[in-house]
Amino acid sequence: MHSIPLTPELLRGALDLERTAHGLLPHRLPARARAQCTDPQLALAESQPSGVRLVFRTRATTVELDTLPTKRVYVGAPPRPEGLYDLLVDGRPAGSASVAGGHTLTIDLATGTAEHRPGPVGTVRFTGLPEAAKVVEIWLPYDETTELVALRTDAPVEPVPDPGGKVWLHHGSSVSHGSVAASPTTTWPALAASLGGVQLINLGLGGGALLDPFTARTLRDTPADLISVKLGINVVNTDLMRLRAFGPAVHGFLDTIRDGHPDTPLLVVSPILCPMHEDTPGPSLMDVAALSEGRLRFRAAGDPAEKASGKLTLGVIREELSRIVRERAAEDPHLNYLDGRDLYGEADLGELPLPDGLHPDAAAHRRIGERFAALAFTPGGPFGKSAA
Structure with missing residues (x-):
């Protein structure tokens, strides 16, 4: 077996790579952005490599990847499934596997505490690949922080030159991050990117789509041909701001993106349906009764009457986003809603x-991805002409 150096040329979808004691840790926010917020939820989300993949050309029939994942356990909730590594060969699915071992992060949602327990490096192994020269992609688990430790193959590898085509940069909440999709290539953004024939950079951050200025600057500074931002649910989840602050924050977020991408197609997407917050403000809290029964479920803890004082619901947010985009589009023909x-x-x-x-669950992710591709990437859609 050949030991292959893990170099930046082999990775796509990450915005920063950190050298650790074990190897290479992909990040989806750059170091400067990470330094401006110490929120542990954001730190966890951005280090989970949704959309990050190893890509190389080889004749190898066996590929081994050593990693050190961080796996989450929620106190009182059913065990989480193991994170999957998806293998693509020349763009086609060719297998999935998990890594045993790794660190364990035990989270008590009722108290907001977490305990980290170190664990061993594990190996994911793919065998029986075609002997011909081919492009191999290994998509990392979208919801497990993953340090890359070593890569081995039974034939030499080389980086794949820029494939050309369009780069789609997407930002959103846990739904865009992956929530409970079946695997890393079946999150709705990954599915939509495949159907649209574009290269994905997924800045979906579970719990972290909060109109943060450092996220807007990251979007501003990242080269992209198409940009979408899915906004709203996390602002309600966290009860972060009132209506008075929300509109100007959206304007500022879009202004910053436009500073770096003045003419790039930019699509603002409002929240999918979520009945508990359609007319009831946040925050979203753990349903303790459901947890006592071993079920993970959330509830809306706000009062619908609080809308009168400016508290946000999904209905209010959709109205605001629609209005903002409509007004801005008068001077920004590449902006859509x-x-x-x-x-x-x-x-x-x-x-x-x-x-x-x-x-949404795995089946809903597939539906959302297919619909987004049909609405955004096809002729007549906001990305249609640019993605062609």
């Missing part, structure tokens, strides 16, 4: 309910 309920709405809820009240 998409109502998230066109991706997942009332009819979908009956067929594919949200398992925990907030997050």
Whole structure:
């Protein structure tokens, strides 16, 4: 077996790479952005490599990747499934596998505490690959912080030159991050990117789509041909701001993106349907009764009457985002709006309910990805002409 150096040329989808005691840790926010916020939830989310993949050309029939994942355990909740590594060969699915071992992060949602327990390096191994020269992609688990330790193959590898085509930069909440998708290539942004024929950079941050200026600057400074921002649900989840602050914050967020991408197609997407917050403000809190039964579920802790004092609901946010985009589009012809309920709405809820009240499941991710591709990337869509 050949030992292959883990170099930046082999990685796509990460915005920063940190050298650690064990190897290479991909980040989805640059160091300067990470230094401006010490929120542990954000630190966890941005270090989970949603959309990050190893890409190389080789004749190898066996590929081994040593990693050190961080796996989460929620006190009182059912065990989480192991994170999956998806293998693509020349763009086609060719297998999935998990890594045993790794660190364990035990989180008590009721108290907000977390305990980190160190663990061993593990190995994911793919065998029986075609002997011909081919492009191999290994998509990392979207919801496990993953340090890359070593790569081995039974034939030499070389980096794949820039494939050309369009780069789609997307920002959103845990729904965009992956929530409970089946695997890293089946999160809705990964599916939509595949269907649209574009290269994905996924800045979906679980719990972290909060109109932070450092996130806007990251979007501003990242080269991209297409940009989308899916905004709203985390602002309600965290009860972060009132209506008076929300509108100007959205304007500022979009202004900053436009400083670096003045003419890039920019799509603002409002939240998908989430019944508990359609007319009830946040915050979102753990449903303790459900947890006592071993079920993970959330509830809206606000009061609908509080809308009168400026507290935000998803209905209010959609109205604001629609208005802001409509007004800005008069001077920005490359700016568009998409109502998230066109991706997942009332009819979908009956067929594919949200398992925990907030997050779509694997089947819903597929539906959202297919619909986004049909609405955004096809001719006549906001990305259609640019993605062609």
